[in-house]
């Protein structure tokens with residue numbers, strides 16, 4: 432691989448040996464990369480500022496067998512507001528942990544890189560809890576698990592009236608985490624794991640999916656829907672991604 436340059440966000444950072452750090456980087460062009468920053472814990476290290484946890488940085492790396500070596504670095508954004516606010520720190524930890532756990536090494540996912548970068552930038556001026564829900568929804572879509580809200584998710588019939596199944600827009604909507612979308616009442620009756628969502632929750636998810644992240648996070652959502660969104664998205668990620676990030680226990 433030789434020497435290469437990459438734009439990266441630092442997902443994880445662990446002290447190693449006397450003065451080194453082993454980092455998990457999420458890069459724009461090469462996906463997730465494990466790298467070592469040698470001597471970075473010495474006060475005199477020039478790399479120190481370039482590889483801080485969560486920072487957005489431009490690096491020069493040298494490809495190795497298991498670990499690449501960072502030879503130069505220049506940080507663009509350190510997001511220093513994150514360490515001054517526990518809720519924001521918890522949210523950033525969640526974003527980084529989800530990207531780390533749900534991606535494979537060296538598989539470029541530039542859309543996911545942009546989503547993570549935008550989420551880190553948006554975190555400064557927004558509600559970290561709501562941003563978490565928007566990020567999780569968009570993360571699912573970026574990974575190919577976009578929840579379906581149009582028509583019944585079961586493909587054997589064509590039911591375009593799912594959101595108002597013979598009733599009003601105030602009726603709860605059936606949803607299947609396993610099938611990844613809304614169900615008509617007939618299919619819900621045959622689906623043991625089907626759950627109901629309130630219409631504002633479904634509307635919020637659809638809005639998150641179709642709006643840019645920085646606009647989606649400005650929507651007003653009632654407490655009940657927020658709880659429903661958190662429960663649904665976390666179950667969805669556990670089921671389809673097979674992970675339960677440790678950092679969820681620190682977020683609301």
Ligand SMILES: [Zn+2]
Nearest residue numbers: 583585615618
């Ligand atoms: Zn159906």
